[in-house]
Amino acid sequence: MIKSNRTEQTIQQIKVSVDCIIFGFNDNKLELLLIKKKDEPEKGKWSLIGGFVGFDEDLDEAANRILSDLSGLQDIYMEQIKTFGKVNRCSFDRVISSTYSAMILKSSYTEDQIEKYNAQWFPITEVPELIFDHNDMVDIAIKRMRRRVRNFPIAFNLLPSKFTLPQLQALYEGILDETLDKRNFRRKVSQMNYLVKLEEKDMTESRRGAFLYRFDEAWYKKEKHFNL
Amino acid sequence: MIKSNRTEQTIQQIKVSVDCIIFGFNDNKLELLLIKKKDEPEKGKWSLIGGFVGFDEDLDEAANRILSDLSGLQDIYMEQIKTFGKVNRCSFDRVISSTYSAMILKSSYTEDQIEKYNAQWFPITEVPELIFDHNDMVDIAIKRMRRRVRNFPIAFNLLPSKFTLPQLQALYEGILDETLDKRNFRRKVSQMNYLVKLEEKDMTESRRGAFLYRFDEAWYKKEKHFNL
Numbered sequence: 001m002i003k004s005n006r007t008e009q010t011i012q013q014i015k016v017s018v019d020c021i022i023f024g025f026n027d028n029k030l031e032l033l034l035i036k037k038k039d040e041p042e043k044g045k046w047s048l049i050g051g052f053v054g055f056d057e058d059l060d061e062a063a064n065r066i067l068s069d070l071s072g073l074q075d076i077y078m079e080q081i082k083t084f085g086k087v088n089r090c091s092f093d094r095v096i097s098s099t100y101s102a103m104i105l106k107s108s109y110t111e112d113q114i115e116k117y118n119a120q121w122f123p124i125t126e127v128p129e130l131i132f133d134h135n136d137m138v139d140i141a142i143k144r145m146r147r148r149v150r151n152f153p154i155a156f157n158l159l160p161s162k163f164t165l166p167q168l169q170a171l172y173e174g175i176l177d178e179t180l181d182k183r184n185f186r187r188k189v190s191q192m193n194y195l196v197k198l199e200e201k202d203m204t205e206s207r208r209g210a211f212l213y214r215f216d217e218a219w220y221k222k223e224k225h226f227n228l
Numbered sequence: 229m230i231k232s233n234r235t236e237q238t239i240q241q242i243k244v245s246v247d248c249i250i251f252g253f254n255d256n257k258l259e260l261l262l263i264k265k266k267d268e269p270e271k272g273k274w275s276l277i278g279g280f281v282g283f284d285e286d287l288d289e290a291a292n293r294i295l296s297d298l299s300g301l302q303d304i305y306m307e308q309i310k311t312f313g314k315v316n317r318c319s320f321d322r323v324i325s326s327t328y329s330a331m332i333l334k335s336s337y338t339e340d341q342i343e344k345y346n347a348q349w350f351p352i353t354e355v356p357e358l359i360f361d362h363n364d365m366v367d368i369a370i371k372r373m374r375r376r377v378r379n380f381p382i383a384f385n386l387l388p389s390k391f392t393l394p395q396l397q398a399l400y401e402g403i404l405d406e407t408l409d410k411r412n413f414r415r416k417v418s419q420m421n422y423l424v425k426l427e428e429k430d431m432t433e434s435r436r437g438a439f440l441y442r443f444d445e446a447w448y449k450k451e452k453h454f455n456l
Binding site for chain 2: 055062086094
């Protein structure tokens with residue numbers, strides 16, 4: 001018995017986990033994918049998509065493996081957000097957790113998957129109480145994502161390959177949760193050299209139609225992202 | 229013997245460390261603080277300021293404790309940058325490491341401390357080969373820091389409380405390692421509402437003198453940091 005206790009002490013080490021924060025864009029609104037815990041001690045509670053990092057897997061790999069194992073989502077490029085390491089953040093273990101995040105089209109996650117994985121989408125204005133410090137994780141991911149959206153063209157993969165400026169503005173407004181001044185928005189957009197105006201028009205929304213645009217990734221990569 | 233081997237296996241867990249990336253600003257140039265490892269197996273090699281996180285300390289606390297223990301630097305606000313978690317990043321152990329970074333005035337770190345802690349400043353254009361993936365850590369921290377400097381007034385604590393626009397421009401040029409167009413720079417600066425022009429002039433650099441400015445933190449906090 002004494003021996004076993006000593007072993008327990010020896011292995012009193014910090015555990016490492018990953019939590020995935022998946023935002024879904026739907027009808028110009030942002031939602032958050034959560035799963036209901038199946039096991040004690042957190043059974044029945046809402047949680048981010050998280051699990052422990054294996055001894056033999058890279059941290060980034062672990063994030064993708066855990067996302068796939070627990071939600072079925074595959075081939076999602078996630079960005080590392082922040083590592084949470086308060087001593088008491090988890091109620092029963094010392095765990096530090098790296099958060100990863102991605103923004104997808106809600107429609108790319110099927111109803112079958114939702115059911116299979118005990119998952120559910122929540123509007124980000126109505127996120128329920130989550131386990132541990134997961135609500136803090138979500139808050140920080142939302143802030144980071146909004147900041148990035150203002151500075152990088154990371155939201156373009158949520159649009160069709162050809163889109164109108166009203167569509168683009170609605171996308172930004174949905175993500176940022178604020179109304180943008182149309183003239184101001186157009187002025188900013190006109191400075192984005194990686195937005196290419198096409199000769200085609202979309203005629204579905206108005207009689208005059210709206211010019212279609214496409215995102216030129218090559219142009220974007222050539223440019224410097226920031227200009228002081 | 230068998231028992232001991234089993235114990236070894238049981239405790240084959242990931243270790244957690246922190247690495248601190250301290251940039252020093254001096255004579256309008258950025259430098260990086262490194263320490264020479266004293267112990268095997270990395271003895272004599274250059275390294276970031278890093279160590280293991282204790283079981284009973286928050287990750288952020290660990291970063292500050294390690295920075296203080298290994299460099300003597302205290303009360304430095306560091307920002308978490310990124311967590312590095314490749315399986316083989318450390319040659320003899322499985323360690324994931326969270327990086328933290330700060331920018332200080334080089335002059336605030338004394339020669340006595342440099343000697344006591346086996347430390348040395350290197351121009352960031354002349355960073356030597358570092359242990360593990362520390363060179364990658366530095367590269368990412370530099371990029372992040374430059375991006376932040378373009379978007380947030382994080383560099384103002386490196387200036388005297390009253391400063392001229394040429395001083396401000398030299399600071400930005402030093403950090404970004406590029407020459408900025410003076411007119412463009414002034415135009416951008418004029419949009420920073422948190423820069424307050426004073427009635428005083430600095431007369432040391434030219435006969436006409438240059439108006440002094442101060443940074444108004446309260447104004448900055450009221451404002452939104454980004455404008456789409």
